[in-house]
Amino acid sequence: MNIIVCIKQVPETTEVRINPETNTLIREGVKSIINPFDMYAIEEGVRLKEKFGGKVTVLTMGPPQADAALREAISMGADEGILVGDRAFAGSDTWATSYTLAGAIKRIGAFDLIICGKQASDGDTAQVGPGISTHLDIPQVTYVKKVEEATEKFMRVERMMEEGFEIIETPLPALITVVKEINEPRIPSLKGMMRAKSAKIIAYSQKDLNLDPQSIGLCGSPTQVVKIFTPPQRIGGQMLQGEVPDIAAKLVDLIKGEVH
Amino acid sequence: MDYLFTDEQKMIKELAHKIAEEKVRPAAAKYDISEEYPWDVIKVMADSDMFGLFIPEEYGGLGVNIMNLCLATEEFSRACGGIAVCYAASALGTIPIVLFGNDEQKKKYLPDLAKGKKVAAFGITEPEAGSDASAIKTTAKKEGNHYILNGLKHFITNGGDAETYVVIAMTNKDKGARGASAFIVEKGTPGFTFGKKEDKFGIRASSTRELIFQDCKIPAENLLSKEGMGFIVTMKTFDASRPGVAAQALGIAQGALELAVKYAKERKQFGKSISSFQGIQWMLADMATEIEAARALIYACARAIDSGCKDVSKESAMAKMYASDVAMKVTVDALQIFGGYGYMRDYPIEKYVRDAKITQIYEGTNQVQRNIIGLQLIRDMAK
Numbered sequence: 001m002n003i004i005v006c007i008k009q010v011p012e013t014t015e016v017r018i019n020p021e022t023n024t025l026i027r028e029g030v031k032s033i034i035n036p037f038d039m040y041a042i043e044e045g046v047r048l049k050e051k052f053g054g055k056v057t058v059l060t061m062g063p064p065q066a067d068a069a070l071r072e073a074i075s076m077g078a079d080e081g082i083l084v085g086d087r088a089f090a091g092s093d094t095w096a097t098s099y100t101l102a103g104a105i106k107r108i109g110a111f112d113l114i115i116c117g118k119q120a121s122d123g124d125t126a127q128v129g130p131g132i133s134t135h136l137d138i139p140q141v142t143y144v145k146k147v148e149e150a151t152e153k154f155m156r157v158e159r160m161m162e163e164g165f166e167i168i169e170t171p172l173p174a175l176i177t178v179v180k181e182i183n184e185p186r187i188p189s190l191k192g193m194m195r196a197k198s199a200k201i202i203a204y205s206q207k208d209l210n211l212d213p214q215s216i217g218l219c220g221s222p223t224q225v226v227k228i229f230t231p232p233q234r235i236g237g238q239m240l241q242g243e244v245p246d247i248a249a250k251l252v253d254l255i256k257g258e259v260h
Numbered sequence: 261m262d263y264l265f266t267d268e269q270k271m272i273k274e275l276a277h278k279i280a281e282e283k284v285r286p287a288a289a290k291y292d293i294s295e296e297y298p299w300d301v302i303k304v305m306a307d308s309d310m311f312g313l314f315i316p317e318e319y320g321g322l323g324v325n326i327m328n329l330c331l332a333t334e335e336f337s338r339a340c341g342g343i344a345v346c347y348a349a350s351a352l353g354t355i356p357i358v359l360f361g362n363d364e365q366k367k368k369y370l371p372d373l374a375k376g377k378k379v380a381a382f383g384i385t386e387p388e389a390g391s392d393a394s395a396i397k398t399t400a401k402k403e404g405n406h407y408i409l410n411g412l413k414h415f416i417t418n419g420g421d422a423e424t425y426v427v428i429a430m431t432n433k434d435k436g437a438r439g440a441s442a443f444i445v446e447k448g449t450p451g452f453t454f455g456k457k458e459d460k461f462g463i464r465a466s467s468t469r470e471l472i473f474q475d476c477k478i479p480a481e482n483l484l485s486k487e488g489m490g491f492i493v494t495m496k497t498f499d500a501s502r503p504g505v506a507a508q509a510l511g512i513a514q515g516a517l518e519l520a521v522k523y524a525k526e527r528k529q530f531g532k533s534i535s536s537f538q539g540i541q542w543m544l545a546d547m548a549t550e551i552e553a554a555r556a557l558i559y560a561c562a563r564a565i566d567s568g569c570k571d572v573s574k575e576s577a578m579a580k581m582y583a584s585d586v587a588m589k590v591t592v593d594a595l596q597i598f599g600g601y602g603y604m605r606d607y608p609i610e611k612y613v614r615d616a617k618i619t620q621i622y623e624g625t626n627q628v629q630r631n632i633i634g635l636q637l638i639r640d641m642a643k
Contacts, residue, residue: 186307187275187278187279187282187283187304187307187308188275188308189307189308189309190271190272190275190308190309190310190312190313190322191309191322193271193275194268194271197267197271
């Protein structure tokens, strides 16, 4: 089974600071890690490879330092890493990113399965995975919590819902996004780390992919970030005390006051 | 301090640190209470190739390197001295096979030990033979192509949980220490059973049991080296393994210091952090300095062994003795900084005191280490 795992390098913090002038994330002084949800995607890819044989290719789009994320995935058992990077891709929103990654996947060639984490911990959009499958015109199953059965031709998975789960069968090739319930990512092995250190990372630029210039980077991004802000903290509420009829009357007065 | 680690050493330290923080530390209190063998953590260490650090590459390991073993043991011990000793004791049971095994023995036992599929143990101590190892009573009598083992070993770390044992037994009582021999014994051999599991003061995640031999028949090819070499096997094994015990003590001390610094910063008395008091700062300064001195001694000794120095008994004993004395002092001082809270089991620091104590006792009490050092000084003078 040939598996492609798409990962993203994100800042290691859940409290991301934002530059109010540029509306972008402040990355200085924050350690970069693999998006935690993508760790489950890597682990599931490696487990499927261990079961069925084949190959796990990790794919990321990002600046040169995303090399470290690919090497970490290799230390966990992935076979090779591809870094999609070019100034031309800068400023991509989820649409342009998924278009670019789909282009890179077409360049890789034949595959059976694409695995993504359900969303990235910085943007929290959960759009890139579904976007890739749309651009590639293949089936997608999001929020997968368990692979029940898989062959070279099809997969049956459990899809996590807010209440309970769905069991879905899909032909392959397909794309799945996974949730943290699916597995426990392994700690790398020493041999894996040594292999990762000397592994050659493949680089794809716009020249290699030859994508539609109108569909990539900032100009290929229909989303415009108009404003980013941290919502103000809620101020404490007011407790009304006394007998119920009195409280009700007070409440009515207060609401009326608010309205006026 | 920069110890000029190689890239490989940095990698081992980083990986062992990750295992320690993500797997060992969260499990420390649980196994300290339950006294169960921490198989789940051992499996993570095994899958990460940690058991390959003391086994040659041709037998599935990553090459014998005492420095690497020390780095891994130190990191694990920072998080839990008990879980760390399960790992280090397997090294102790493996090293005699690495040092004295013939090719067949190495081929048969080392690959599974390197992968951590099996753990090992070393058995010399008996009820009447502790520091006086020459007093052992367990016997091995040759009968045709077999040896018949009879006797009792006690206080054996990993006893009962290990699959592969190196056991010292007398093949010729009349020759005293020169009549002892070393044997590989597999768990499950008829006549080889286990006694009670000890209820210990510290390192409670590790198992300590009696090994009981009653007409235990083992193949003659399980003899390590030659008859009469039992004490040489033991002494050479301890020379190589003592830096590991020292690293265990070092890790326990380092872990206790880190907890103490963190607590001192958080704890407020008289309206300010207790870390602002000179009395606390001086305690922390002494602890940190002694730990660094122990570390420098251990690393120097490990590097000497790895670079092929033969005569390391004295340095190895110094490292073990000094680091374990430092660990005992540092952990007691760390608990003192925690004050009354430190005495409570809800806080992690009292466990460090309990785990530290054994490092002054096992693999030769610190009094025996001083004997080794003293004797060597006198011998050197006589040369």
